[in-house]
Amino acid sequence: MANNSNASASKVLHVLNRLSFGPRPGDLENAKSMGIEAYIKSQISPNSIPESQSVQQQLSSLETLRLSPRELKAEFDRLRQTSQDPKVFSKAQNQWRKLVMDEAIQARFVRAMDSNRQLQEVMVDFWFNHFNVWMLKGLATLWTGSYEEQAIRPNALGKFRQLLGSVAKHPAMLFYLDNWLNTAPNSPGVRGQFNGLNENYARELMELHTLGVDGGYTQKDVVALAQILTGWGLERPKRRMAANAPPPPPPTDNNGFFFDPDRHDFSDKVFLGKTIKGSGIAEGEEVLDLLARHPSTARHISYKLAQYFVSDRPPAPLVAKLAKTFQEKDGDIKAILNTLFSSEEFLSPKNYNAKFKTPYQYVISMVRATDTEIPNFHQFNGFLTQMGMPVYGHREPDGYKNTEDAWLNPDALLRRIEFATRLGNRQFGKSKPLDVGQLSNTLGNNFSNRTREVVASSPPKMQLVLMLGSPEFMKR
Amino acid sequence: MINRRKFLQQISLTSGAAIVAIGSHGWIAKSVNGQTNRQRTIVIFLRGGADGLNIVVPYGESAYYDYRPQIAIAPPGDSQGALELDDRFGLNPALAALMPLWQQGSLAFVHACGYPEATQSHFDAQKYMEVGSTNIRRSLDGWMNRLLSELSTPAPTKAVGLGATMPRILSGRMPVALLPLGRNPQRPSPIDRPQISSLFDRLYTGNDSISKAYQQGRVAREQLLRDLEEEAMAADNGAPPPKGFAVDARKMARIMVKDPSTQLGFLDLGGWDTHVNQGKHEGQLGRNLKSLGEGLAVLVQELGDIYSQTAIVVMSEFGRTARENGNGGTDHGSGNVMWLLGGSLKGRKVYGEWPGLSESQLLGGRYLKVTTDYRDVLASVLTQHMELNPEKLSAVLPGYSSSSKMVLF
Known part of the structure; x- marks a missing residue:
């Protein structure tokens, strides 16, 4: 009987470790009394979970978070007009940028640490890295928060096709991967820097976002896809200044996505062996359908999900199972996760506590376990910067990795322990008085005999620190 | 236990x-x-695009003086003129500390270096040079890390970098030591x-x-x-105590002297992106050069006996516009000078085919052309100095096939 209940306790801990950023005090008991199936079911439908007052309150103070990319840019442009002196107006513009970036980072931390909708936040982490943009590239400074808010989070547990389309049209992605410049050569819209094809987004759309690098496309497909996506760009209020020119057409959506027919290539294209009739914006929608439903995409996404949730080298049968659901359920992310969470591979005890935490996961899990109140997030993002993982700070389009290979090295491990020591000594923020027995309970008493012995024989004020810096807590 | x-x-x-x-x-x-008898290489990367035309000055070109009315370095012999290297080139006088090495024949330059596919992005350009390839679409290993892996067969060896975060040039599968910069930079850590x-x-x-x-x-x-x-x-x-760069140079030298299995070292220096008021032998560029020159002299001195087994390569991601801009600075360009120091170098020479500075000789009318692939220089260091088997060259510099053989050692 005792064995049975141990087995189920470690299963509950495993599920919390993977579906959330780690247990807070009381989380294990709640999930246990709720039943693990019910817990998973509720997490998969985040809107069924009431958000905590504290999260709502903290988010409501972040006003830039509710602005659309158009509004964020409009304020930036307005500040340009507030002075003739470049020193004055660029200072104002930079303050605006900084405010917008800080609030986006803060919102990310608040939700990851405190939201009751943990699986949604875990999936935001997953999808943001899958569809990575780098916040420090030009206008992406203004738009990255909105990108997560409007393109990623609402679709994190939705349909893959919807997510893909929202990403494709969000100004942050259009800007980051240069598709806003992508222009049919010799089209009537050619001018200035809009002077030819730009393949950057088209390539990553296949290589990273959908088919995967071995997904069966050629350089010809890259060019064809770039041609299909010509004119997918940004609203440009000042684009036609000629006296008798017609007024600029309105943007295609509220975020500021704008399809410019003048820069589009209207010829027929052959893409992945299929003829795409030249017709304008509909071509892009057609290929997004095609890519979202392609078997290579199902495999690629399934592999990445299995790696994120199960193990660094996910078992092939599991990937195949997920890909099957992906195709049968038309990229329904909830359905795929249901298959994943009920699979024997996910539930196999050999995968318990087998994933090495990324620096982000490590920091957040520690704050959650100790119920620390965070007065400001700069120290946290500063630590993550030292660790090579600042929030929204990955330059390349491939996003942060989540494997042990990527993050385990001697220097990094010592820095984690240093961070645990500082947090354990409450150098960052208030935490409720916490004794080590409580922390151990929160973490399901999941420690090796060696760790238990060392903790028990150490001075009381070191016990908490040792637990947070223990080998077991480095993993999830 | x-x-x-x-x-x-x-x-x-x-x-x-x-x-x-x-x-x-x-x-x-x-x-x-x-094992003690090992060859060593230290790479020093000048981040921001150092202005090669004001470092190794083509004083024989009248166009140089036309393009740079405010910032040109005067010809040798004039007041604050360049230090004569040969009948075409002179060294920025801020680098006077290096002249003894030039006289001894252990300093050389290769002018008009770069990579075949030009970019004016700092980010892409640095990546090209650190990855050792223009195929940089993914997070890739640095060429020094791949070199470490080649050198470590059969006998293991080490590399060390100074800096706060692991530079791309050193990152990859092989473990590399990273030391903090400065005299006493090590924050005390609780773990101490x-x-x-x-x-x-x-x-x-x-x-x-x-x-x-x-x-x-x-x-x-x-x-x-x-x-x-x-x-x-x-x-x-x-x-x-030495100041600035010399502190780090000395630290690097001492590590290599004391630990013979440390064969590779890397240092980087910022502050070379001189768009505004770059000055001549003084000013932003001059100050940087002075600190670098003195640091290199300290590095050579501290290496002592093992300097004869050491090659030092100084490189930057690109050169700068031939013309000064409206702010007394220069903008991102293309061809640049690479510096080499070493006890067994065939020095006291400015290598490379000089492309010229007349309007028609410039790339796009703006930049010094690239006549030497920077990898030709690295290939010479790797094969002739580090004794890397030429067949292994492509493992370190993927996709590179030697276009012209440069003999520097």
Whole structure:
């Protein structure tokens, strides 16, 4: 009987470790009394979970978070007009940028640490890295928060096709991967820097976002896809200044996505062996359908999900199972996760506590376990910067990795322990008085005999620190 | 089970001469190998695009003076003129500290270097040079890391970098030591306090990957702290402590002298993106050059006997516009000068085909053309100096096939 209940306790801990950023005090008991199936079911439908007052309150103070990319840019442009002196107006513009970036980072931390909708936040982490943009590239400074808010989070547990389309049209992605410049050569819209094809987004759309690098496309497909996506760009209020020119057409959506027919290539294209009739914006929608439903995409996404949730080298049968659901359920992310969470591979005890935490996961899990109140997030993002993982700070389009290979090295491990020591000594923020027995309970008493012995024989004020810096807590 | 503390103490005793040992085989390599006769390479990267035309000055070109009314360096012989290298080129006088090395024949330059596919993005350009390839679409390993891997067969070897974060040029599969910059930059860490570290030592006695990483980190950190202590003591012994870059240069040299298995070193220096008021031999560029020149002299001096086995390469991601801009600075350009120092270098020469500076000779009417692939220079260092088998060259510089053979050693 005792064995049975141990087995189920470690299963509950495993599920919390993977579906959330780690247990807070009381989380294990709640999930246990709720039943693990019910817990998973509720997490998969985040809107069924009431958000905590504290999260709502903290988010409501972040006003830039509710602005659309158009509004964020409009304020930036307005500040340009507030002075003739470049020193004055660029200072104002930079303050605006900084405010917008800080609030986006803060919102990310608040939700990851405190939201009751943990699986949604875990999936935001997953999808943001899958569809990575780098916040420090030009206008992406203004738009990255909105990108997560409007393109990623609402679709994190939705349909893959919807997510893909929202990403494709969000100004942050259009800007980051240069598709806003992508222009049919010799089209009537050619001018200035809009002077030819730009393949950057088209390539990553296949290589990273959908088919995967071995997904069966050629350089010809890259060019064809770039041609299909010509004119997918940004609203440009000042684009036609000629006296008798017609007024600029309105943007295609509220975020500021704008399809410019003048820069589009209207010829027929052959893409992945299929003829795409030249017709304008509909071509892009057609290929997004095609890519979202392609078997290579199902495999690629399934592999990445299995790696994120199960193990660094996910078992092939599991990937195949997920890909099957992906195709049968038309990229329904909830359905795929249901298959994943009920699979024997996910539930196999050999995968318990087998994933090495990324620096982000490590920091957040520690704050959650100790119920620390965070007065400001700069120290946290500063630590993550030292660790090579600042929030929204990955330059390349491939996003942060989540494997042990990527993050385990001697220097990094010592820095984690240093961070645990500082947090354990409450150098960052208030935490409720916490004794080590409580922390151990929160973490399901999941420690090796060696760790238990060392903790028990150490001075009381070191016990908490040792637990947070223990080998077991480095993993999830 | 070995007592962890005792174990660390033993390591410290047996490797008293070693300064740096990070990585899975670092200290083991030293104790079993003991090989001393090794070739070394130090790369110094000037981030931001150093203005090669004001470093190795083409004083024979009248166009140079037309393009740069405010910032040109006067010809040799004039007041504050360039230091004569040959009948075409002179050195920025801020680099006077290097002239003795030039006279001894252990300093050379290769002008108009770059990569075949031009870019004016700092980011892409640095990546090209650090990855060793223009195929940079993914997070890729640096060429020094791949070199380390080649050099480590059959005998393990080490590389060390100075800086806050691992530069791309050193990153990859092979473990590399990273030391902090500056004289006493090491923030005290709680893990330095024995009452804390001794407890964590007991948590990480296992044989698993995380415990091993911890153990390596602790050994490295103890040795680093000892090094810093020694250095502080050395400074107390009367000699005026060096400033700026020389501090780091000296640290790098001492590591290499004391630990013969450290074959590769890397340093980077910022502040070369001189869009505004770059000055001549003074000003932003001059100050940087002076600090760099003096640091290089210290580096050579501290390397002492092993300088004869060392090559030092100074490079930057691109050169700058031939013309000065409206702000007394220069903008991102293309071809640039590479610097080489080494005890066995065929020095006292400015290598490379000079493309000329007349309007029609410039790339796009703006930039010094690239006539030497920077990898030709690296290939010479790798094969002739580091004695890398030429067949292994493509493992270090993927996609590179030698276009012209440069003989620098």
